[in-house]
Amino acid sequence: MKALCWQGKTDVRVETVDDPKILNPRDAIVKITRTAICGSDLHLYDGYIPTMEPGDILGHEFMGEVVEVGPEVKNLRSGDRVVVPFTIACGNCYYCKHDLWSLCDNSNPNAWIAEKMYGFSGSGLFGYSHMLGGYAGGQAQYARVPFADVGPIKISSDLRDEQVLFLSDIFPTGYMAAENCDITPGDVIAIWGCGPVGQFAIRSAFLLGAEKVIAIDRFPERLSMARDAGAEILNYSETDDIVEELKWKTGGRGPDACIDAVGMEAHGHGLAAAYDNTKQAMRVSFDRPNVLRQAIQACCKGGVVSIPGVYGGFLDKVPFGASFGKALTMKMGQTHVHRYLQPLLNRIQNGEIDPSFVVTHRMSLEEAPQAYKTFRDKQQHCIKVVLDPWDETKAA
Amino acid sequence: MTIITSSKNYAHPELSRSSDSSKLITAASVLGGTALAAYGITRRSWGGAALAVAGAGLALYGVNDARKPYSGKVRVGYTIGKSPEEVYAYVRNSEHWPKFLQGLAMESSGNDSLKLTFGEAAGFKVVSEAEITDEESGKFIAWSSAAGPVQHRGVVHFNPAPGKRGTEISVAFEFKAPAGPVARAVAMFVGWDPEQLVRESLRHLKELLEAGEIPTASGQPVGSRGFRGAALRVLYRETPAEDATKTRMAGD
Numbered sequence: 001m002k003a004l005c006w007q008g009k010t011d012v013r014v015e016t017v018d019d020p021k022i023l024n025p026r027d028a029i030v031k032i033t034r035t036a037i038c039g040s041d042l043h044l045y046d047g048y049i050p051t052m053e054p055g056d057i058l059g060h061e062f063m064g065e066v067v068e069v070g071p072e073v074k075n076l077r078s079g080d081r082v083v084v085p086f087t088i089a090c091g092n093c094y095y096c097k098h099d100l101w102s103l104c105d106n107s108n109p110n111a112w113i114a115e116k117m118y119g120f121s122g123s124g125l126f127g128y129s130h131m132l133g134g135y136a137g138g139q140a141q142y143a144r145v146p147f148a149d150v151g152p153i154k155i156s157s158d159l160r161d162e163q164v165l166f167l168s169d170i171f172p173t174g175y176m177a178a179e180n181c182d183i184t185p186g187d188v189i190a191i192w193g194c195g196p197v198g199q200f201a202i203r204s205a206f207l208l209g210a211e212k213v214i215a216i217d218r219f220p221e222r223l224s225m226a227r228d229a230g231a232e233i234l235n236y237s238e239t240d241d242i243v244e245e246l247k248w249k250t251g252g253r254g255p256d257a258c259i260d261a262v263g264m265e266a267h268g269h270g271l272a273a274a275y276d277n278t279k280q281a282m283r284v285s286f287d288r289p290n291v292l293r294q295a296i297q298a299c300c301k302g303g304v305v306s307i308p309g310v311y312g313g314f315l316d317k318v319p320f321g322a323s324f325g326k327a328l329t330m331k332m333g334q335t336h337v338h339r340y341l342q343p344l345l346n347r348i349q350n351g352e353i354d355p356s357f358v359v360t361h362r363m364s365l366e367e368a369p370q371a372y373k374t375f376r377d378k379q380q381h382c383i384k385v386v387l388d389p390w391d392e393t394k395a396a
Numbered sequence: 397m398t399i400i401t402s403s404k405n406y407a408h409p410e411l412s413r414s415s416d417s418s419k420l421i422t423a424a425s426v427l428g429g430t431a432l433a434a435y436g437i438t439r440r441s442w443g444g445a446a447l448a449v450a451g452a453g454l455a456l457y458g459v460n461d462a463r464k465p466y467s468g469k470v471r472v473g474y475t476i477g478k479s480p481e482e483v484y485a486y487v488r489n490s491e492h493w494p495k496f497l498q499g500l501a502m503e504s505s506g507n508d509s510l511k512l513t514f515g516e517a518a519g520f521k522v523v524s525e526a527e528i529t530d531e532e533s534g535k536f537i538a539w540s541s542a543a544g545p546v547q548h549r550g551v552v553h554f555n556p557a558p559g560k561r562g563t564e565i566s567v568a569f570e571f572k573a574p575a576g577p578v579a580r581a582v583a584m585f586v587g588w589d590p591e592q593l594v595r596e597s598l599r600h601l602k603e604l605l606e607a608g609e610i611p612t613a614s615g616q617p618v619g620s621r622g623f624r625g626a627a628l629r630v631l632y633r634e635t636p637a638e639d640a641t642k643t644r645m646a647g648d
Contacts, residue, residue, distance in 0.1 A: 005619030017617040024609045053628055055619035072608065090607035094477055094561060106607040109614070111599060112592065124611060134613040144616055147607070 003140035009047030020144035028148030059139025082152035085337035091150035102334035174200025181257035193261035194222035254300035263309025307332035364391035425458020466579035
């Protein structure tokens, strides 16, 4: 089959590889009909995530048709149309049973690597480095899905692929980010980053009852998409001091919750950014916490800082004193996708939201190397790329 | 409560005392170091003084090394979401041992006797005989090594975990292998660390008992690895997809 393989920093290639096989009794094989490129894939592309090896297959947002099931999978059959969550979870450990699926104890074959870094390992993920399982990802024509009796959700309605594909990652991620803000009526939410996760966070915040959402970015098409959702937009490249600007927009109180939907590759300008960039280039620190600093500084007293943005290692110069002094709550982590699959599918089926709004580019898997570059550099007003692994007509 | 960890049939000296390590290396260090020191002193110069210090250091290293066996104590705890009785029953059944034990193969050779084989996969087969010296169903199993160059003894406890979390399984043991520096070098080369092997074994045990299978990414499709990638394939315990068969148990 064809698959997109990581071959080094800013080097991804479509290669012909073996078809996946059933390896464990709870596996299933899915023929992928649509797959997407995630913002966190760009951290892999730019070489910031350790334990990647040449040949690793990328991709963790995918859906398709079941073609084979292992002997212990009783709820799925060949032909079922499924969306696959990007976190792999066993369903029977303490964490899965407590609805904390992305913290599964039993789904990372390389847990010892994550334990060395973090003390304990979370769940395995598709296509996201050997530290997080070394699982082959879904930017391919087929994928092997472990614990298929617990993960994939069956789609029996005639919703289009693009309407349900994002249940795999970005819709639950944005939704969990908004849910973590503990929104009560009248709340004002500030969201840094109007990429796909930010876009879903904006819409989810409104679904959860926020009164006002302030969306922060600098790319016109992303701000425009945010405005379409009803958010008030803030272009940070035209603002001297975002913290002051947010105070002004909230009657001097600050936003009730701040969402960092940017993560470790935050842009910035000025001295702080130069400091971060240098340290990251020297690999003295992994992450650039520009947005996190602003979010902490801007947040109102007693508010919540909700962090769906991915961080990998150690941060420097984070205003923890401000966080303590204002008694902030911080909520973060990989999305517990399994928790949200059915509730969000219900919302889509009820017509409350059509997730396909976020797609700007539709390409074939063959064009994926170019797609990564387009997505990373935000060329052609790119916001979200969806790939068709079976489209033979458009070769790179 | 006293748990018996001394074998009925074999008497060990204290495990933490020194034993014979590689005599050749230590002899070379001591002799070579002394010779170097003597030479340095006779030179009567600053360079000579430096050599003398280096020589003395080498001799001291040799002497210390001679006294250090490859030994240690290991303590690993793990929580499994099943009752202590269930976990005990699973662990006590010798048919399950190949499924979860990592880095060692263990067989029951009748009554309470065990045969442990280390390192066969790395081509360095070491056999150790052991016996279960004490046990209480659902509570603990204690063992001690009998014959063989590698000495070890320890105890596995099965305690109820707080709340409804199941069982806290804790493994504590001490071990000693001969040829201290050589054993350490070999262990580092093949990636043995007794504590890590115990931890991986307990992890596999938990995965089998809770999830019904050991997660694996071994045998899945992969693109071209290149030379370095092929070498690193060993580190991540991968096999190419074409070698994977449905009946292979993950974690082999």
